[in-house]
Amino acid sequence: MAGAALVVEGLFGVLGLIPREHQARVVEVSVTWNYTTWLNTKQEKVKWDRLQAARTLRDGTHIEIAVVRFVARSWKFKMGRRKFTDGCAVRPFC
Secondary structure, three states, X not given: OHHHHHHHHHHHHHHOOOOOOOOXXXXXXXXXXXXXXXXXXXXXXXXXXXXXXXXXXXXXXXXXXXHHHHHHXXXXXXXHHOOEEOOEEOOOOO
């Protein structure tokens, strides 16, 4: 294949089909972020979320996740109502 390329180049050189002056321009390429980048990123996030949802439903871990979220939210709500002074709760059992 390389030999064929050399033969074609030689043939074009003999026939004068290779220009002496080239008018090609070299343009610097830069990476840009446009709206399609953000759309592609969002699409991949949606795909990943769907995959994770399918896995949790298949494995049955969605119930465990729901329980953990409920406990975390209720603890956060309860801790938000407490009044703290010097690191000790004024009403520890509310």
